[in-house]
Amino acid sequence: MRQWFIGIGVLCAAALLAPGLATPANAMESELLEELESAFVRLGEEVRPGVVNIEADREVDGPPGMPDMPDMDMFEDLFRFFGVPRDEMGPGPQQEPPRRRVPATGSGFIYDEDGHIVTNNHVIRNAENISVRLYNGNEYDATVVGGDPDTDVAVIRIDAPEEALSPVALGDSDNLEVGQFAVAVGSPQGLEGSLSFGHISALGRDELMLPDPDLRFQNFIQTDAAINLGNSGGPLVNIRGEVIGINTAIVFGADNIGFAIPINLANNVIPELIEEGFVTRGYLGVEITDAADLAEGLGMPDDRGAFVERVREDTPAARAGLQTYDVIRSVGGEPIENATDLVYTISGLPPRETVTLEVWRDEELIEIDVELEVYDRPEEVAEAPVEEDQVGLQVEDIPPELAERIAPDFELNGGVVVSGADPDSPAYDAGIRTGDIILEIARQPVENTSDYEQLISQHAQPGTSTLVRILRGGEQTTVLSLTIPEQ
Numbered sequence: 001m002r003q004w005f006i007g008i009g010v011l012c013a014a015a016l017l018a019p020g021l022a023t024p025a026n027a028m029e030s031e032l033l034e035e036l037e038s039a040f041v042r043l044g045e046e047v048r049p050g051v052v053n054i055e056a057d058r059e060v061d062g063p064p065g066m067p068d069m070p071d072m073d074m075f076e077d078l079f080r081f082f083g084v085p086r087d088e089m090g091p092g093p094q095q096e097p098p099r100r101r102v103p104a105t106g107s108g109f110i111y112d113e114d115g116h117i118v119t120n121n122h123v124i125r126n127a128e129n130i131s132v133r134l135y136n137g138n139e140y141d142a143t144v145v146g147g148d149p150d151t152d153v154a155v156i157r158i159d160a161p162e163e164a165l166s167p168v169a170l171g172d173s174d175n176l177e178v179g180q181f182a183v184a185v186g187s188p189q190g191l192e193g194s195l196s197f198g199h200i201s202a203l204g205r206d207e208l209m210l211p212d213p214d215l216r217f218q219n220f221i222q223t224d225a226a227i228n229l230g231n232s233g234g235p236l237v238n239i240r241g242e243v244i245g246i247n248t249a250i251v252f253g254a255d256n257i258g259f260a261i262p263i264n265l266a267n268n269v270i271p272e273l274i275e276e277g278f279v280t281r282g283y284l285g286v287e288i289t290d291a292a293d294l295a296e297g298l299g300m301p302d303d304r305g306a307f308v309e310r311v312r313e314d315t316p317a318a319r320a321g322l323q324t325y326d327v328i329r330s331v332g333g334e335p336i337e338n339a340t341d342l343v344y345t346i347s348g349l350p351p352r353e354t355v356t357l358e359v360w361r362d363e364e365l366i367e368i369d370v371e372l373e374v375y376d377r378p379e380e381v382a383e384a385p386v387e388e389d390q391v392g393l394q395v396e397d398i399p400p401e402l403a404e405r406i407a408p409d410f411e412l413n414g415g416v417v418v419s420g421a422d423p424d425s426p427a428y429d430a431g432i433r434t435g436d437i438i439l440e441i442a443r444q445p446v447e448n449t450s451d452y453e454q455l456i457s458q459h460a461q462p463g464t465s466t467l468v469r470i471l472r473g474g475e476q477t478t479v480l481s482l483t484i485p486e487q
Contacts, residue, residue, distance in 0.1 A: 039239060043183060044195050046241045049135045050110045050168035051234055053187040054119055054142070054156070056127035057104065107186030107234030108132070109168045109243060111155070116274055118266065119233030120248050121147040121154040132158050135193060146273035150216045150281070150347075152248055153266045154233075155273045168235060171242030173262035176200055176221065184225040184247055184258070186234025198225030198256065205259060206340060217344070220259035221245045227258030236260040268348065282349035282372035284322075285315020290338040291327045291360075293481050297467045298327060299363040305329045306342035309469075310477045320357075320370035324469070325443060325479070327360040346372065391460050391482060392425020393418055393432065397448050410471060414447030415439045418470075426460075430482040432470060439477065440469035460484050 106123030110116075117132060124130055130142040140158040147154035177200070184196045202222035223236060227247045236245035245260030269279045287310040292303035305327040311317045322328075328336055331345045332355045349355060351374040359366050395416040415437045421428050432438075438446050441455035459466040463486045469479045 040183075040195075040197065043237070043239065043241045044185075047168060047183075047185055047235070047237055048193050048195075049166035051135065051185045051193070052108050052110065052117060053133040053192050054106045054108050054117075054123055054233065055104070055131040055133070056106070056124050057129050105187060105230050106232045107230065107247070108156070109185075109233075109235045110165050111270065112167050113165050115158045115160055115165065116145065117142065117156050117158065118246065118270060119154050119156060120246065121149055121152045122248075123233045124154050124156060125149075130156060132156070133192070134160075134163065138163065146277035146279075148269050148273060148279045150279070151265060151269055152261060153246065153269055153273070155270060168237075169240075169242045170263055170267060171238050171240070171244045173221065173244045173264045176203060176238075176244060176262075178202060181239040182221075182223045182225045182244070183237050183239075184223065184227050184231055184234065184260075185237060186231040186247060188226070188228035188230045191230075194231075196226035198223055201257075217265065217347070219262060219265060219340070219344075220249070221262055223258050223260060224256040225258065226256055227260075231258075280351055281347040281375040282351050282353065283316065283375035284346050284370065284372060285312040285317040286310065286322060286328075287312070287476060288328070288339040288342060289478065292338065294327075294467060294479060297465045297481050298325070298360065300327065300360055304335065304337055305360060306336055306339045307479060309479050316370050316373050320368050322357075322359070322368060322370070323361065324477075325361070325467075328357050329360055329365065330358040331355055347375065351375075391456060391484065392422035392427040394420035395438065395449055395452055398437070410477075412437070412471070414445065414451075415471065416446055416449055416452045426482060426484050430468065430480045431478075432468065432480060432482070433472075435472075437471040438468060439471055440467075442466050443469075462486050 104123070104127075106119060108117045108119035108123070111118045124144055125147065127144070130144070131139055132142045133139045138160070140160050142156040142158045145155040145157050180200045182198050182200050184198070186194060188194050188196075200221060201224050205220040205222050206218040221236065221244065223245075225236065227250050231247045234247050235243040236247055238244050243263050245262055246266055247258065247260050249259040250257065272279050286308050288306040289309055291298070291300065291305035291307040294307050295303040298307075308317075308322060308324055308326040308328065310324055311322050328342055330336055331342070331349075334345060336342050336345065349372055351372050354369055354371045357368045357370060359368050396419045398412070398415055398417050418432060418434055418436045418438065421432055421434050438452060440446060441452065442459040444451075444455055446452050446455060460482060462484050465481050465483045467479055468482050469477055471477050
C-alpha cells in the first residue's frame with residue numbers, strides 16, 4: 001500500500017511539472033529570473049555610457065610594409081598571458097628590426113565630470129597619441145595625467161566641455177565575497193560596449209607570474225566573467241553597477257580566468273595621480289618574507305609578522321637599527337600579518353614620516369622608530385662529487401677568486417655553495433636548491449665546509465627546526481626553515 005501511495009505522489013509531481021501546466025513554484029521562479037534578467041539589462045544601460053574605448057599608438061619594432069596589427073608591446077595583456085615567453089611572441093633580442101607606428105586598444109572608465117578617465121598603466125605606457133571614443137561615438141584626443149607602474153593604474157584626460165559625461169559609480173572592494181556576481185565591461189577585440197557576466201571566483205590573488213617587473217602590488221580579484229584582449233582598463237562591476245575592480249590580466253590557455261585590480265587599491269592612488277601626476281610612497285629598505293614558516297625557530301608566540309631577510313645599506317631601516325632575523329609585528333600600532341601586509345602599510349605612508357615599529361628580536365618585543373624615505377624604484381660554480389649529508393645536501397667551499405663572479409652585487413665573506421640537493425630530503429623540502437650559497441645556520445655564520453658540517457651536526461636534529469640563511473641569484477638573501485622529521 002505504501003508503494004502505491006509513493007507511485008501516486010510521483011505521478012502527481014510529474015503532472016504538475018508537465019509543460020503547459022503552470023504551478024505557483026514555476027511562476028515564482030520565472031518571476032525571479034525575469035527580475036534578475038531585468039537587473040542585468042538595467043546594469044548595462046547604466047554602466048555603458050561611462051565606459052570608453054582607448055586607442056594608443058606608439059613606435060614599435062617591425063619590418064617595413066608589415067600590416068598595422070596590434071604589436072605585442074602595445075597589448076600588455078599578451079605578456080600577461082601566463083606561461084608564454086616574451087621572446088616567443090616577437091622579434092628576439094638579437095634582432096634589430098626597423099621601427100614602425102601601430103595602434104593599440106584598451107578600455108577605461110570615466111572617473112569625474114572634468115574628463116578624467118581611469119585605465120591600466122600598460123594600456124597607455126609610452127604612447128605618443130591617445131584617442132578616446134565615448135559610448136555615443138564621439139572621439140577626443142587625450143593626454144596622460146599620470147601613471148603608477150606599481151599598481152598598473154593610470155589616469156588620462158579629455159577636454160569635452162560640450163559633453164554630458166557619465167562618471168561611473170565606485171563600489172567597495174574590501175567587502176567582496178567569493179560567489180558574488182561580477183560583470184566585465186569594455187572593448188574586447190575592439191567590440192565596444194561588451195558585457196560579460198560571471199562571478200567573483202577568488203580574492204587576494206598574489207605572487208602571480210606576471211612578466212611585468214614594474215607591477216609590485218598584487219592583490220587581484222579573480223573572476224570568471226570573460227576578460228579578453230581590449231578589456232584592459234575597463235571596469236569590473238557588481239550587480240548594482242558599481243565598479244569593484246579594473247580588468248587587467250588573463251591566463252593564457254584557460255577559459256574564464258581573469259584578474260582585476262581592486263577598486264579600493266586603485267582609488268588610493270587615483271587622487272594623487274590627478275593632483276601630482278605620480279605617486280610617492282614610503283620606503284623602509286628591507287627584504288622580507290612571511291614569518292609564518294619561521295615562527296617556531298624564532299620562538300615567536302604566533303606566526304604573524306614580516307620576517308627581515310636583509311637590511312639594505314644606507315636605508316631608513318639600516319639607520320634605525322633593524323637587523324636580519326627581526327620580525328616586524330606592527331607599524332604605528334597597526335598589526336602586520338605578513339610580508340604583503342607590511343609592503344602595503346609602509347607604501348601607504350607618506351615619506352619623511354616617523355613611525356614606530358614593533359619588532360620581535362631575540363624572543364622579546366622591542367620598539368624601533370624609523371623615518372621613512374621616498375621609494376625610488378631600484379635599477380633592476382663547479383661541482384665536485386661528495387657524499388650527501390644527513391639533510392640531503394652536497395656543499396663545497398667557494399674559492400676566493402670565484403666569490404665576486406658568483407655574487408657580484410653582494411659582499412660575500414665565506415659561505416658554502418650547494419652542489420647537489422636530494423629531491424627527497426629535508427633540505428629540498430625546506431626550499432634549498434643547487435647553486436644556493438649557505439651563509440648562516442641557526443643564525444651563526446658559515447665560512448667554509450667545516451663550519452657547515454659542525455653547525456648541521458649540532459642543530460639539524462630529528463624533530464627540530466633550524467633557520468638557514470642562503471644567498472640566491474647573487475644578490476638576494478632568504479631565510480628558510482629546515483625541519484628534520486622525527487625518526
